[in-house]
Amino acid sequence: MPEPPVQAPVATPLTTPTYPISGFFIAASSRDSANSQKLSDIKTFGGDTVITFGTALQPVSQKTLPRDCLIDGKSCATVVAGPLKINRYFTFLDGSHWGPSILRCPGDRSVVNNGLTFAVLLIPNEGQGCTSTNGSYDVVVAGGSAANASDQYSSLASAATKLKMKYFAGLPAPAKRADIRYLPDLSYTRTLAIFTERFLQYQSQENDLPGLAGFYHHTEIPLADSPTYDSVLALYASQNQLIHRILPDRQAVVSPYIEARLGKASSSPQEAGVAVRKIAQTSNGVVLNIAIQDGMGTGKGGAFSSSEANSPVDPSSAAAVGKGSWASKYVAPNRDYFAAAAAGVAGTSAVLWANVEGMTPASNTSSCGDGFRGLTTKARLDRQLKQVVNAQKIVSYMWDSFFNCAGKGTALKDQLEAGLKTPILTDVTFRPDTGQIQVAGFNLQGSSVKVRWTTAEGHPQLKVLKASGTNAGYGLQHGLNPGLEMISIGVGKTTIETGSTYSLTVTNGWGGTAPQFFSSLG
Incomplete structure (x- = not known):
């Protein structure tokens, strides 16, 4: 059967085609320029959201604390602990340059040594505030960035704010259990909770910017x-x-x-x-x-x-x-x-x-x-x-x-x-009794559709038709992804056997053609 010519798409003003992915997991940089460029590239691509992974609050021994965290040649944890009773040691080596507001208690210290910077925190094992009611504390050594590095949280929040984007910062996470690797180590739940509180208080004081949209659960x-x-x-x-x-x-x-x-x-x-x-x-x-x-x-x-x-x-x-x-x-x-x-x-x-x-x-x-x-x-x-x-939103790794x-x-x-500019078809319905075909997907504006099917009487059919407009609000109206659109095509009443295959080829107003879509009736 000779193919009829493809009819031109509906002549309606077209918006800019977009890809449905609007957010990305990213790696933070210690340089403001790198973070700014990365977010700018993502926005140019069509993204409006970035997410960073969290860092584990990792139990360590005193011997395995960062060697560069020294105060007057002595281990920073030992100096900060002084005569206090220390229960456990932890690191939170997120590579960020923590500002002074992370130091909330009198015993906390900021350390710069050998070109690296750390924040050393005392976490009370009992009670509220800075003083432990049982006299026992945990020590957390955080940071580990170069002394001239940026605070990555502030850097990304500032870049996101300038570009009117959304940044979700990774939360502190527990380490994995040694015996069951897919489950968290809950032997220090209190310390993790207090450190998370200080982490969030720091974000509230230092990075309370519109670009900081929220936080990511790393576990x-x-x-x-x-x-x-x-x-x-x-x-x-x-x-x-x-x-x-x-x-x-x-x-x-x-x-x-x-x-x-x-x-x-x-x-x-x-x-x-x-x-x-x-x-x-x-x-x-x-x-x-x-x-x-x-x-x-x-x-x-x-x-x-x-x-x-x-x-x-x-x-x-x-x-x-x-x-x-x-x-x-x-x-x-x-x-x-x-x-x-x-x-x-x-x-x-x-x-x-x-x-x-x-x-x-x-x-x-x-x-x-x-x-x-x-x-x-x-x-x-x-x-x-x-x-x-x-x-409702689609993000991607990475x-x-x-x-x-x-x-x-x-x-x-x-x-x-x-x-x-290529259409992405997600759903097609064919009603032979009414001759209506509905196509849902992305980037469907101005489309024309080529439809092939065989009637119940065995007669091959081929039609190329303009879509009767685009319902750009289809996704929102049906509680689906808001970028989903719907187009309708009327081929006239026809017959088709249940289970029979039909095919569609959709070309949108930008000239993009989706791969041929095959489906079966019923």
């Missing part, structure tokens, strides 16, 4: 409805309570991960929905943004449609789970987990985000990141985005290691910029 857990992770939920609740008390207008971000691999400690979408609700209930007055990791960068989650369930997993996922069909490797597609998560946060103050992983599973050849993850492609990232339509690194190919950022 991660899977979306599992299990009492195993109750200790982490308690940690979230404690730190959220402190945020709400000290900086009540700030938000928090937490990023649990999907574990959907069959044969592993996986959860069903229903169990994940319960787990999300438990996380939401730790908010304690804080707006808690739950950015679920989609697992496509680690192999723990699968981005596939129901029609692809029996198709082979993509080669990148196969590197983690082995060859086989999607349905033979995963409990359910990511879309089901995000739908369950949306139901889980309903009625709470929490907000569902997605953390779309911007890398591929195992790779020992990549020169980006730690070398154990591979560079992904725009096509694969687009596939991931189709699964997270329930998320700008420095993967989006902005070319390795042996083209940097992901450059791939996305080159393909920015």
Whole structure:
């Protein structure tokens, strides 16, 4: 059958095309210029949010304290402790240059030695304030930056403020247990809580800028409805309570991960929905943004449609789970987990985000990141985005290691910029009885659609039609991602067998054409 010419897209004013990812995990720099440039690059790309990881409050022995933290040639911890009874020693080596307001108690000291700067704090083991009622203290050595380095928190908050962006700073985190590596060490909960309080008080005094949008919970857990992770939920609740008390207008971000691999400690979408609700209930007055990791960068989650369930997993996922069909490797597609998560946060103050992983599973050849993850492609990232339509915001890991690194190919950022005008289709519905086709997705303005199907009588059909306008508010109207749009096409009443396949090719007003979309009726 000869193809009819593609009709020109609807002649309506077009806005600038955007990519749906608007936030990125980043590494902080000790230089103001580097932080400012990084955030400027992200804003130019279309991002408005950056998130940094936290640092562990790490138990150490007196012998393993930083060797450069010396006062008159003696260990800074020993000098600060003086005659006091010391229970335990800790480091918080975040590489930041802490200002004087972190020194809240008479015994706290700022130390500069051998070109490095530290803050040495005394944490009372009992009682309130600076004096321990039992005479026992813990010592925390924080910082470890070059003496001429910037305070990374202030640097990023200032840069975000100037660019009208949002910065979420990583919170102090407990170290991992030695016996069960995926659980936190809770043997020093009080010390962690007091240090977190001082951390937040410091941010309140030094960095209370509009760009400081809130804080990131560094400790991660899977979306599992299990009492195993109750200790982490308690940690979230404690730190959220402190945020709400000290900086009540700030938000928090937490990023649990999907574990959907069959044969592993996986959860069903229903169990994940319960787990999300438990996380939401730790908010304690804080707006808690739950950015679920989609697992496509680690192999723990699968981005596939129901029609692809029996198709082979993509080669990148196969590197983690082995060859086989999607349905033979995963409990359910990511879309089901995000739908369950949306139901889980309903009625709470929490907000569902997605953390779309911007890398591929195992790779020992990549020169980006730690070398154990591979560079992904725009096509694969687009596939991931189709699964997270329930998320109110989409962020990604990680700008420095993967989006902005070319390795042996083209940097992901450059791939996305080159393909920015391409539509991304997330859902299609075909009503033969009315002849209406509705297409949801991103960057659909001014689209025309080529549709192929075969009638129940066996007659091939091909039509190329203009969309009857774009509903730019579709996502907001349906509680989905606010960037989602909807277009409608009328092909006229027709017939099509249940289970029969039809296809669409969408070309938007910028001239971008999405990969051919196949679906089946019913």
